[in-house]
Amino acid sequence: MSSNNQNIQDIPQKGFFGHPKGLSTLFFTEFWERFSYYGMRAILLFYMYYELSKGGLGIDQGTAASIMAVYGSLVYMSGIIGGWIADRLLGSARTTFYGGVLIMFGHIVLSFPGSLTGLFVSMGLIVIGTGLLKPNVSNIVGDLYSKEDYRRDSGFSIFYMGINLGGLLAPLIVGTVGQEYNFHLGFSLAAIGMFIGLVVFIFTKGKYLGPAGSNVPNPLTAAERKKVFSRFGIGAIIVIILGAITIPTGILTINGFTMIVSILGIIIPAVYFIVMYRSPRTTEVERSRLLAYIPMFVAAMMFWAIQEQGSIILARYADQRTLLDFAGIEIQSSWFQSLNPLFIVLLAPVFAWLWVKLGNKQPSTPKKFSVGLFFAGLSFIVMIIPAIVNGTDTLVNPLWLVLSFFLVVLGELCLSPVGLSATTKLAPAAFSAQTMGLWFLSNASAQAINAQVVKLYSFDTEILYFGVIGGISILLGLLLFLSSKKIHQFMRGID
Structure with a gap:
C-alpha cells in the first residue's frame, strides 16, 4: 500500500465543499501566491519596455517579450x-514554505527603484522560489485523496479556481496601481500578497493537512547527501x-541566454523521461504509463505555447493595437490579464460538476487534451x-481579445486541471513530486520555445503569426484524438 493511502485516514476528509479540509489551506496559499505572481507579470512587460521617462527600463520590445518568455x-x-x-x-510541505519565502x-x-x-x-529569487512552491503545493493536493477517490478531478478543479481567483484580482489591483501611479508600488503589493499566503499556510497546515506533504518518498542516504x-x-x-567572465565581456548577451534556455527546454524533459523510464525503481506498469504520458506532455507544450502568450503577445496587442x-x-x-482567470473562475465549477456528473462516462484524459488543443488553436485563429x-x-475593438481569452480558457479547463490530476495518477511512486515538476516542465518547454517565437x-x-500557430494546434489536437484509444491502453487502468 502506498504511503498516500496509509495516511488518508489521518487527514480530515470532509469540511471544504465536500472535500478534505486541507484543500482550503492549499486553496488560499496558492490564491495569494498567484496574486503575487500574476500581479507582477501584469506590469512586468510594460515596466521593461516603457521609456525611462515613464518609469520603465527602456528595453527593446522584442527583447522584453523574449525575456518574459524565458522568465516564465x-x-x-x-x-x-x-x-x-x-x-x-x-x-512537499516544508519545500512549499521555503519557496514562498x-x-x-x-x-x-x-x-525598490532599480536597474536591469x-x-x-528579483527574477532569480522568484524563479527558484516558485520552483520550490508550485509543484509541491499541487502534489499535496494529490496527497489528500486516495488514488481511487472519484473526487480527485473535482478537487483539482476547485484548487485551480483558487489559483485563478488570485490571478483575477491581481492585474486589476497591482496593474492599476502600477500603471496609474508607480510600477514599484505595484510590485510591493505583490510582495504583500505572498506574505499573506505564507501566514495562511503556517497557521492552518498542522490542523488541516495532517501528514499530507510531510513524507519524503525517496530520502538521500548520508553518503548521497x-x-x-x-x-x-562546485x-x-x-x-x-x-x-x-562572460557577462561583463559581452560573450553572454540577453539573446544568447534566451537561446540557451530554449535549447534546455527541449533537452531537459527528454532526459527526464529517459531517467525515470530506465530507473530500477520504476515498475513495468509505471513504464507503460510513462509512455502514455509522453503524447499528453507534447500536447500540453503546444497548449501552453499559446496560452502563455496571453501575457506577452496579447499583452502587447492590448497595449498597442486595442x-x-x-x-x-x-x-x-x-x-x-484578468480575463483568463475571470473565465476560469466562472467556468471551473461548471467543469468540476460536469466531470462528477459524467462519472465513468466522461471522455478519457487524452480526448480531453485533444479538445483543449482545438480551443487553443481557435483562440489564435480568431485574432486574424x-x-x-x-x-x-x-485600433481594434477590445471584444476580440475577450473572445480569444474565452476560447483558450475552454481549452485550459479541458487540459490543465485534468493534466494535474493525471500526473498524480500516472507518476511512478519513487518520482511522485518530480513527475509533478515534469508536468510544469511542459509549460517551461513551451515558454522556452516561445522565447524565440515571440x-x-x-x-x-x-496574420501569418496567429494563423500558423493556431493551425498547428488544431492539427495536433486532431492527431491526439485519433490516437486516444491507443494511449488509453498504455495508461493501464488509469482513466
Whole structure:
C-alpha cells in the first residue's frame, strides 16, 4: 500500500465543499501566491519596455517579450529542483514554505527603484522560489485523496479556481496601481500578497493537512547527501565564475541566454523521461504509463505555447493595437490579464460538476487534451479576423481579445486541471513530486520555445503569426484524438 493511502485516514476528509479540509489551506496559499505572481507579470512587460521617462527600463520590445518568455520558462523549469528537494530532502510541505519565502523577497527587490541588475536578481529569487512552491503545493493536493477517490478531478478543479481567483484580482489591483501611479508600488503589493499566503499556510497546515506533504518518498542516504551537496557547491562556483567572465565581456548577451534556455527546454524533459523510464525503481506498469504520458506532455507544450502568450503577445496587442477607451470607460492594458482567470473562475465549477456528473462516462484524459488543443488553436485563429477586415494600422475593438481569452480558457479547463490530476495518477511512486515538476516542465518547454517565437511577431506578420500557430494546434489536437484509444491502453487502468 502506498504511503498516500496509509495516511488518508489521518487527514480530515470532509469540511471544504465536500472535500478534505486541507484543500482550503492549499486553496488560499496558492490564491495569494498567484496574486503575487500574476500581479507582477501584469506590469512586468510594460515596466521593461516603457521609456525611462515613464518609469520603465527602456528595453527593446522584442527583447522584453523574449525575456518574459524565458522568465516564465525558468519559473516552471525550476519545478524540477523543487520536486527533487521534496522527494529526496524535505517533503512537499516544508519545500512549499521555503519557496514562498524566496518569492516574497523577489517581489521586495522589484519594489525598490532599480536597474536591469535589480530586475535579474528579483527574477532569480522568484524563479527558484516558485520552483520550490508550485509543484509541491499541487502534489499535496494529490496527497489528500486516495488514488481511487472519484473526487480527485473535482478537487483539482476547485484548487485551480483558487489559483485563478488570485490571478483575477491581481492585474486589476497591482496593474492599476502600477500603471496609474508607480510600477514599484505595484510590485510591493505583490510582495504583500505572498506574505499573506505564507501566514495562511503556517497557521492552518498542522490542523488541516495532517501528514499530507510531510513524507519524503525517496530520502538521500548520508553518503548521497555528502556527494550531492559537494557537487551542488562546485556547480554553483562554476556558474558564478562563468557569469563573472562572460557577462561583463559581452560573450553572454540577453539573446544568447534566451537561446540557451530554449535549447534546455527541449533537452531537459527528454532526459527526464529517459531517467525515470530506465530507473530500477520504476515498475513495468509505471513504464507503460510513462509512455502514455509522453503524447499528453507534447500536447500540453503546444497548449501552453499559446496560452502563455496571453501575457506577452496579447499583452502587447492590448497595449498597442486595442481601443482602450471603450463604452465610456478608460481601460488599463494590464486589465486584460484578468480575463483568463475571470473565465476560469466562472467556468471551473461548471467543469468540476460536469466531470462528477459524467462519472465513468466522461471522455478519457487524452480526448480531453485533444479538445483543449482545438480551443487553443481557435483562440489564435480568431485574432486574424480584425487584421484581415481592417488591416493592422487601426485600433481594434477590445471584444476580440475577450473572445480569444474565452476560447483558450475552454481549452485550459479541458487540459490543465485534468493534466494535474493525471500526473498524480500516472507518476511512478519513487518520482511522485518530480513527475509533478515534469508536468510544469511542459509549460517551461513551451515558454522556452516561445522565447524565440515571440520575436517573430510584429504588426506586419500578425496574420501569418496567429494563423500558423493556431493551425498547428488544431492539427495536433486532431492527431491526439485519433490516437486516444491507443494511449488509453498504455495508461493501464488509469482513466
